[in-house]
Amino acid sequence: MASLHNYVLAILVLATIQLQATSAGSYDHLQHLKSLHFSLFQHETINKTGYIIVDGIKGGAGVSQTTTPFGTLFAFQDPLTVAVNRSSKLVGIAEGTTVTSSLDGLRSISIAKLTLRLKHHKGSLSVVGVTNNVKSSDLPVVGGTEDFMFVQGKVSTSPVDLTGLTVVYKIEFHLYWPPYAT
16 A cells, blocks of 8 residues: 555655656747737827717716716727826827726726837737726737737826826737737
């Protein structure tokens, strides 16, 4: 019985060593992926670049710079610039729609296409996820066109300026191309 126990123990140790070697080596390829990391600024002006299409329910959160009532359908086509100042260089457009999905009016399900014209890259990215109007949010990249075809990664949004008629969000891009797409 002891020899069977030792045999099973030896097999488990060897399997564990092999599994550790396999899992350590399987992530080595991530270091060699082509990647791109940069930030842009989204400028959204109510009733100029963003519009409420359908009002949400009454009685909950009202409309403000940071909230819309539960169920509100909002569409936007906002400029993306290289700096927080709206007059900085325009390098893209964010267009999409959101539906307010929280009763406090702060979270929305967002679908957006980010069309970019950068110095060395041109095309669009598609993102889908939940955004928070007053906190950072991560949205996965679900598709791309032209130079961004097959790209994977995430886009992080965070509020910069929520005062005044135009609200500004910082958009951070963390993009990776799989080996077959480079």
